[in-house]
Amino acid sequence: QVQLQQWGAGLLKPSETLSLTCAVYGGSFSFYSWSWIRRPPGKGLEWIGEFNRGGSTKYNPSLKSRVTISVHTSKNQFSLKLSSVTAADTAVYYCARGTYYDSIRMDVWGQGTTVTVSS
Amino acid sequence: QSVLTQPPSVSAAPGQKVTISCSGSSSNIENNYVSWYQQLPGTAPKLLIYDNSQRPSGIPDRFSGSKSGTSATLGITGLQTGDEADYFCGTWDNSLSAGVFGGGTKLTVL
Numbered sequence: 413q414v415q416l417q418q419w420g421a422g423l424l425k426p427s428e429t430l431s432l433t434c435a436v437y438g439g440s441f442s443f444y445s446w447s448w449i450r451r452p453p454g455k456g457l458e459w460i461g462e463f464n465r466g467g468s469t470k471y472n473p474s475l476k477s478r479v480t481i482s483v484h485t486s487k488n489q490f491s492l493k494l495s496s497v498t499a500a501d502t503a504v505y506y507c508a509r510g511t512y513y514d515s516i517r518m519d520v521w522g523q524g525t526t527v528t529v530s531s
Numbered sequence: 532q533s534v535l536t537q538p539p540s541v542s543a544a545p546g547q548k549v550t551i552s553c554s555g556s557s558s559n560i561e562n563n564y565v566s567w568y569q570q571l572p573g574t575a576p577k578l579l580i581y582d583n584s585q586r587p588s589g590i591p592d593r594f595s596g597s598k599s600g601t602s603a604t605l606g607i608t609g610l611q612t613g614d615e616a617d618y619f620c621g622t623w624d625n626s627l628s629a630g631v632f633g634g635g636t637k638l639t640v641l
Contacts (some may be wrong), residue, residue, distance in 0.1 A: 473627055482628060516566050518576075
């Protein structure tokens with residue numbers, strides 16, 4: 413059974429870079445898309461971006477200038493970097509697996525990482 | 532403001548039925564598959580419906596999904612107190628070239 417395990421720093425100061433990693437256990441890294449989603453307190457889900465099966469990355473236009481999603485195939489891991497964070501980036505961040513034909517069909521999720529941005 | 536529009540909240544009594552709407556446009560819902568997620572407090576979202584109306588293994592048939600034009604609907608029958616959660620619709624938006632979610636609907640089982 414596939415599991416996603418994620419980790420990264422939970423407390424950041426404004427202007428720092430958020431860095432999270434998600435490891436894939438028990439399944440193939442190929443043939444799927446790999447995404448990051450967040451949920452700010454009191455708000456809904458926000459799609460951050462993905463690395464799709466075609467080998468390209470797609471990002472939320474509102475975050476595009478600050479986001480980088482990287483894949484480390486040999487380690488079955490993928491990562492998220494979000495630069496110049498502000499309090500508005502405070503949220504629970506999730507990694508998730510999507511299918512090859514519909515990346516929004518996300519059937520496996522990480523446990524979530526709470527990230528707080530505060531001076 | 533979310534690209535997809537959902538009612539902020541719905542409520543119904545145990546055993547009753549409820550529907551949650553998700554309204555979009557031709558750049559998203561009309562031309563792409565819709566998925567629905569259930570998020571219980573303190574947990575990661577869980578896939579309830581994919582490909583507009585399909586249920587993953589293990590999801591009871593009390594949950595159903597449909598799509599017509601630029602809108603999608605999640606239906607839940609035989610409501611249980613354990614169904615109290617936030618529900619989100621999601622799909623791809625061709626104009627944004629990005630994934631989009633609804634703002635979420637909080638279900639209360641009275």
